[in-house]
Structure formats: C-alpha cells, structure tokens
Amino acid sequence: MASEGSEEIVKLIQKVDQAGQSHILHYLGELDREKKETLLEEIKSVDFGLVSELYKTHHVEGVKQAEEIIIEPYPNILDISTLSKQHLKNLHKDGLKLIAEGKVAVLMFAGGQATRLGVSYPKGMYDIGLLSHKSLFQIYSERLISLQTLASESLSSPAPPIPWLIMTNQESLLLIQSYFRSNAYFGLDQSQLFFFPQEMLPAIDFDGKILLSQKNKLSLSPNGNGGVYESLEKSGGLLWLENKRIKFLHICGVDNALLKICDPKFIGYAEDQDVDVVSKVVAKKSYNEACGVLAMKNSKLCVVEYSELSEEMAKSVDEEGKLRYFGGNILNHIMKVSFIRRIVSNHLSELRSKYHVARKKVPHIENGQVVTPNVPNALKFELFYFDVLELAESSAALCCDRDSEFSPVKNASGPDSPESARTLINNLHLKWVEKAGGILPQGIPDGIVCEISPLVSYDGENLKFLENKKISLPFYLYY
Template sequence: MSFEELKTAYTAAGQSQVFTFYDSLDESAQKSLLSQLGSIDPARVSRIAATVLSTSPEDSSKSTEIAPLPETSTASTLTASKGELKVWEENGMALIAENTVAVVLLAGGQGTRLGSSDPKGCFDIGLPSHKSLFQLQAERIISLQNLVEKVTGKLEIVIPWYIMTSGPTRGPTEAFFKKNDYFGLAIENIKFFEQGVLPCIDNSGKILLEQKDKVAVAPDGNGGIYRALVQEGVLKDMEERGIKHVHAYCVDNCLVRIADPVFLGFATSRDSLVATKSVPKRSPTESVGLIVSKGGHPAVIEYSEISPEMAHQTLDSGELAFRTANIVNHYYSVEYLRTIPTWTDNYLPYHVARKKIPCVDLSSGAPISPTKPNGIKLEQFIFDCFPQMELTQFSNIEVLREDEFSPLKNKVGTVGEDDADTSRADLLKQGKRWVEAAGAIVDEILLGVEVPPIVSYVRRRGTRVCKW
C-alpha cells in the first residue's frame, strides 16, 4: 500500500498518530515505518481495543456455572487398567505408523527469567550430558519413530516437528538447530514458523510508537498459534503430508511425552476434536489453572475463579473434585484445525496485560521509560477455544505429575520450585525409577540416573513402550 492509502486506513481507524513523526524521518526510516504499518490491520486493532477496554475483568468470569469435568469426558492413567492402557497405546502407535501424526512445539519464549539471553529451548538444566531441552525432545521423537518401526514392522516412520518461535527467538532457534545438526532429525521434517504480533496500545486504545519510525509490538500470546498455523502455511503442509492428528506442547517441560501413543489412542477412542492432559493438583490451594466444565462446555479457569469451599471439595474417593491442573499439553484433530479461520478472530477473546512499555512522547518525540504500567499488550490464550466445543467433542486424561510434568519457569534461587534444579532432579529421579523397574540396582548415594531419551522413550507400568 502507498503512503496515502496507509494514512487513509489508519485515519479511518482512529490511529493516525502513528504518522506523527513521518515527515521528519529520512527516506530509509520512512520506508521502514511504512513496511511495518502495511503488515498491520489498523481497523482490526481498533476493534480489539474497543472490545477489551469496554469489558471489565468481572464480566469475563462471572455468572457461569463451574463444575468438574463429567466422567464421560475424562479418564486417568493412574487408575486405568493395563488392558485399557495397552489398547490406547497400540492404537496410538498405529496412527504414528501410518505417518498421520505431527507435533507442534510452542517455543516462542526467551530464557530471560532463567538468567539466559537464549531461547528457552536452548537451556541446559544441568544434566550430566548437558543436553538442552530441544535436544531432549528431538531424541524422544527419534526414539519413538524407531520404537514404532520395531513394534509395528512399518518402515520410514516420520513424525514432523513444527516449532513455533517468536520474532526474537526465530533466528537464534534456527541457528541452534543448525549448529547441532538438527539433533539427528531430517531437516525436511522440521518446520520453523513464527507466532504473530499485535501493536501495543495505550489505555485509550491508541497504538503506541516504540520509536519515531517503529510501532511498539508484542507477541499475541500462545493463542496466536491458531492464526499462525494458517498464515505460516503449517496447516497446509500438514494436509499435504496426510497428517490427521497433532500433539502440541510447551518447550519448558523436560518430562513431556512427545506424541504419546497412549494419549493419541485415548483421544481418538473418544472421537475427540480436542483433548488435553492434566495432572492432579498438589493441594487444594495450589495456584494453577484448572480444566473444568463451565456453563456446560470445556474450559480452563484461574484457580481464583473457584471458592475456597470448591477448592477443598472432595469426591467419595477422597480425591479433590477440582484437581485437573492444566499443563498445556493438547491433542488436536486436523479436522478441527481446518475450522480455525471461522473462529480465530470472531470467537477467540483477547486478554489485557497491562505493562510498562517503552515508547516516545508524541508531543516532543522524547523517549519514555515508564516506571509503572502505561499501556496494554493484547494476548490470546491457547485454551480459549475450548468453550466453543461440546463436552462430547472434548476429553481429558489425567497423568502422573512425576512422570510427565516438570515446568521450567524460574531462575534457581528465586522461588525454589519449577527451576533448573527441580527439572533436573525430576528427570534424574524418573531415570532411577526406570532402571530399577528394569531390574538394575542403583547405589543409594545416587539421587538419580540420566536415561537418554534416544535409549528409552518411556517406561510405563504394564506396557511395552520401553527400549533398553
């Protein structure tokens, strides 16, 4: 679009302030600003801003009945019979053997909170091998491909890996994979793509300028995955490959079971469009999002949305009624992902994150480094599509936390949990359990054993998913 066309569009959307310094810029800076403005739909930004600024936090959380997921929508690997686990596992392996399963990794985060300037997936949690999170996960894919070939007799098993980065992490992530020779995976089966960004706005809905020639932008949240799957050509690539089933997860979980055959088999046995994994809450008061039924539809809520009485409510079994802790570990049918264009803008809500956003003063052009929140970053959440589904289209399976969930969120020494020390300890303790279950005797002085994923994908009670 030309300068005149862009200025007309932004003026019509009430966002003409982005041209405040245009005439004072040199030709190169003008071109840079126009290029960025051309990638933004100002009318869409203004619509989103008007919606979020007219909606109070109370409006989004009130009035709807919250209940535990019905038994028909959930199951548990903790209580399932060996027969059920075996059937789910075999069915999941059959789907992988047909080359109809892909994996999507949410890896847009930087390791800033961990004290690192690298993408979080590059982080070394301190294992004896010093393998990064990316390497651990790549080796699990290789191990599972080999295992499925061995169990099913099918050859040339491929589990494509789609890695969603953000603007700041795209280059470093690709460079890290190239430097490490893609961790033994075929380069043609790894696809990097980038989540979207949205302009930051002030408290009246006006787009902020970070510099005179640059709009302030921020990633659009993990819910931006849906728009990115379509716009970045990922969904098209999946369909060309014949992919029908997708496993999506976050990079910071060192225990994640990538393309878990049991999860795949469970989800497809329920004919689910979307399925999730959860872990039992540690305690009634644990600060964690919960997967529930809200107004008769699946949803994820904040722990603060239930009363203390509900948080402590128990079932006849003695288990907490509201215990399904969300770990952002999802199954999607490609059938469902094809519908993204019909709801990603019209249905998926945007959330307000009030932040301190560096910007320029429109009257003087002077840089502003705010000491308190001065603007808004707009985010979508990956689970906000759940309420558009019926409970019959959704399912959740509960798994053991110590075997499947150890998030890396904090710098060592700051919080005392969910850091590199706890992640490393959880992985080494798991390895110790595995080798002892296989008949080994582990010296009591050892706190754990590192079992490389390339050697063993998983050790699960009563199943064959173990290779030594």
C-alpha cells in the same frame, strides 16, 4: 509519474490517517531509508480495525454485564494409573500404529524467552544441567527420533518422520531456525520441521493511540498463544498438515522437561475416544495450587484459571474426599486437525471477542525521547490457546503421573526450576534402571547421578541389557 513504491506509501499513510493513528508517522521525515522501511513494514502488519475494536470493547465500553457463568467439574477425566497393563499395552500399540501410518504431528509453543532463568535467548535452547548438557530442544528432538524408531519396529517397516511445528515469536524465529540448522537438526530430517511466528499486536495508550518503542518502531508484542490457530493458517502450517493427512496434532509447551512428546498411549486414547480434544492433566498438589484446571463453564469444556475459582469451590471434594476441581492444566492436548480447521474456517471472528486485556508499564517515545513510566500507561491484548476449547463438540482427558510427566522449567531456583527438572529426570531414570534389573549401589548419592539418552529409551523400554549389571554412578547411558 509516481513510482509503485511511492503510491504504496501514500495508500499506507491514508490508511493510518483514517485509523486516527497518524502520530506514528511523526518522525518519518527524520528517518533514513532503512529505518523508514522498518517502520512502514511494521505498519503494514497492523490490523487497525482490530486495534480499534479491542480498544472500544475493553476500554471505552468497559466490562459489559456478563451472562451468568456456571462452573462445574469436568466429568470425564480417566486416571491412567487405574488402567490394566493390557489396556495400557493396547493403547500404546494403537498409538504407535497411528504414528507409523503418518497420522500424528506435534505443535510446540516455543516463543517464550528464558529471562527468568537468567539468559536472553529462547527457552528451548536452554541447557537444564543434565549430565549430557542437552538443551530442551535437543531432548525433544531425540525423543521424536526414538519414537519414530519404535513406530517403525511396531510395523516392521520404516515409519515416516513425525512432523513437528514450532511456533516462535517474531524476534526469535530466525534465531531458533539457525540453532536447529547449526546443530544439524539434532538428527531429524529438516523436512519434518515447520517453524512459524506468532502474530503481533501493538500496545495502545488509554486514548487508543498506538505507542512507538523507537522513532521507527511500533511497540509490538505477541498476541498470546491463542493466536496459534490464525498463525497456523496464515503460515501455511495447517495446509501442510492436511496435505500430509495428519489426523491428530499433539499441542504442548516448550518448557516441560519430562514431556512425552507424541506419547503413544495418549495418541491411542485419542483414537479410542474419537473426540475433538483430549487433554492430559495432573492432580493438583493442593486445593490452592496456583494452576488452571480442566472444567466445564456453562456446559462447555474450558480451563478455569485459579483466580476464577472461589475458595469454597477450590476446596470442594467428592464423596471419596478427592478435590472436585483436581485436573491441573499442563498445556498438553491432542486436537483433531479437522477440529482446528473448523476453528479457522468458522470461528476466527469469534476469537476476537475473547481477547484478554492487561494494563502494563510500556516504555515509549514521547517528544522524541524514550519515556519509562512508573505506572501502567498502556493496554496489551492477548488470546489464550484454551479459549477455543468451548468449541469442541466432544472431549476426554487423562490424568497422568506428575513425577514422570510434568516438570516445568520456569524459575531460576526452587519449584519448577532447572534443578527440580534435573532431579525428577534423575529419579525417573534410576527407576528405569531398577525396573530393567540393573544393580544400583547402596545409598544413592545426592545430585544428578543418572541420565539415559532418549535415543536409548523413550520411556524405559530397550534396557533389558542392564539386567544383573552393576551400575556405577554417575551413570550416563547414550549411543
């Protein structure tokens, strides 16, 4: 009698044959037991129906005649600088109340590697060079701890830990979990963290055949941050949020060093507006700044990529001379958990039609050897998280101050680099000291001379003790 394991292998081989992908088993007989298991486990994870559908849609049939697309400016962006101090205070109070009541969680996209920064590990583990030499993950962790303290103080009772979901890629999941564990979760409760990986998709050649990266490995890559909704459901993360009765989920990226994680004013505004999605944007520096913008596409909320706007549209201004398409997307949104449930329950099949295809140069096994192509030889597919925004029945947006809320860490040097992030944090913290009444020396020296730990202050509060104190630089304030 065949063993249960061998029966499973036979069924898997049949499945591969039926999908027309039997070539991926070509080297099976050469593999030792461990490598054979690796290959079979990867094959089990493949949705062959989806792969076939994507190939047919994006390569065989080509680009179909699209419906007419009408792009218009997003009409509902509120500039936070126009709000009165009392209005801001009320939003802050309302947001802290929701946090204290356990209604708020955060989801961070953390699958990106820091290769452009010259290291091979996940970007969240990167030290951007502050006086403290804290990594991005530590900075965000301490901001959450500080926020939990503020929420507790607002109601004079202990606030529950803020749930933090971290989406990684398959390769970095264990490394990131180990990193948090070895650092005692940076003071957070282990129970408030939920790590889960993105789904993976194989690269295929122009004949629709799945590529092997090694004799026992498929050429797999993450399916884009838009796979988050399905991954959230499959991992149990969505149910985890629902069981905690979370109302608002703050969705953000790992590489914004100035990120106000679960910003109370942002949360308060989401509660005030009572919509499916609230977005934070920054005003574009110029019409040709290469960033997506919040807009309307055929009367539905969307992020329009820079390349989708004609120069005429990008340059267009309103009666006050302000860019009509000015709200730069910074991957900073609040979604109702009920909206995400609606996506998962009713619209996952629709997302399959929204995959984006890219032609890439993908090394692969050919005749037993690794071949590195000089020209694109494969198709890769991915979803973007904002592809679901059109499903929102209601939305709103806040335009925030770029210099205090947005400092992406993407490049090794120049704009959007660790250096630019350090400079912005340094300048922001110097302003906090001045606002609190601290006396700074004449002529601030160049370089990074000021840092205030998030454990001391989340957003410039709790610094009254600096009033009339002479500050010597460099100045690092910490607990």
